[in-house]
Amino acid sequence: MKQANSNHKPILVAGPCAAEGREQIMFSLEQAKQRQVDFVRISLWKPRTKPGFDGLKEDGIELMAEAARMGINPGTEILVGEQAQSVMDGVLPELGPNGQLLLWIGARNQNHYVQRDIARVASQDSRVKLMLKNQPWHSESHWEGIVEHALEGGMLPENLILCHRGFTPDVHHPNPDGLRNVADSEMAMRVREKTQLPMLLDVSHIAGAVEKLEPVAMEMVEHAYDGLVIEVHPNPRFAWTDAKQQITWDQLDEMLANVAQAQASAERKAILA
Numbered sequence: 001m002k003q004a005n006s007n008h009k010p011i012l013v014a015g016p017c018a019a020e021g022r023e024q025i026m027f028s029l030e031q032a033k034q035r036q037v038d039f040v041r042i043s044l045w046k047p048r049t050k051p052g053f054d055g056l057k058e059d060g061i062e063l064m065a066e067a068a069r070m071g072i073n074p075g076t077e078i079l080v081g082e083q084a085q086s087v088m089d090g091v092l093p094e095l096g097p098n099g100q101l102l103l104w105i106g107a108r109n110q111n112h113y114v115q116r117d118i119a120r121v122a123s124q125d126s127r128v129k130l131m132l133k134n135q136p137w138h139s140e141s142h143w144e145g146i147v148e149h150a151l152e153g154g155m156l157p158e159n160l161i162l163c164h165r166g167f168t169p170d171v172h173h174p175n176p177d178g179l180r181n182v183a184d185s186e187m188a189m190r191v192r193e194k195t196q197l198p199m200l201l202d203v204s205h206i207a208g209a210v211e212k213l214e215p216v217a218m219e220m221v222e223h224a225y226d227g228l229v230i231e232v233h234p235n236p237r238f239a240w241t242d243a244k245q246q247i248t249w250d251q252l253d254e255m256l257a258n259v260a261q262a263q264a265s266a267e268r269k270a271i272l273a
């Protein structure tokens with residue numbers, strides 16, 4: 001598949017898997033300010049397989065507002081429309097006219113009534129970008145359905161972003177590299193083409209482990225992804241969620257530089273061919 005995004009800077013969503021507290025988020029915001037990060041993850045509601053820390057919830061909205069006051073665009077997963085509304089009420093008054101708030105519907109949130117209700121709330125302000133992650137199981141038509149529900153809920157296409165976070169491996173979709181989730185970039189590119197929406201690659205939730213991140217990020221070279229989602233933590237080993245797959249900001253710089261270099265060299269080869 002051709003490299004399509006070479007004229008645009010890739011969209012970068014980076015920051016911790018979960019917001020854990022003020023110190024962690026303030027450090028992340030300072031780091032993000034020194035880099036070209038489009039949205040900082042300050043994720044407040046965490047769907048968990050087993051009970052455990054599931055987010056700062058409403059208590060963390062003030063941290064997102066703080067990011068907005070610093071001129072940084074914050075982002076969080078929301079599980080229901082009511083949470084989207086609380087985040088918008090707390091953050092939008094602090095965002096400048098050019099600021100943006102990223103809300104996303106995560107992979108496990110596959111109730112279409114809920115998806116539509118979130119879209120209804122998010123569509124009330126054009127500074128809100130709604131990101132739709134694919135569902136955990138391998139199905140192109142279900143993924144397209146998520147987009148259709150968001151549109152039916154009132155979202156304008158220009159405020160929608162898609163994100164490929166891989167599919168749970170199964171007998172039909174084996175996992176020789178031992179990834180947490182298996183990417184199907186061919187499908188992601190078809191969905192991108194059909195919907196005409198930007199498609200981000202969630203490197204962290206596909207890789208599942210630090211040493212597997214860079215090979216997954218290299219999917220950017222072969223496919224026309226419009227950007228990346230990467231989990232970055234001040235002290236990954238001690239992260240409260242997804243500790244195995246989070247990296248530091250310095251490691252992020254190195255990985256992005258390697259991907260950019262691989263992309264540039266692929267483009268040079270294509271020109272010379």
Ligand code: PEP
Nearest residue numbers: 043106107108133165205
């Ligand atoms: C996340 O991005 O925080 C997350 C939980 O990922 P996913 O919904 O893709 O599992």
Ligand code: MN
Nearest residue numbers: 017231241242
């Ligand atoms: Mn995570």
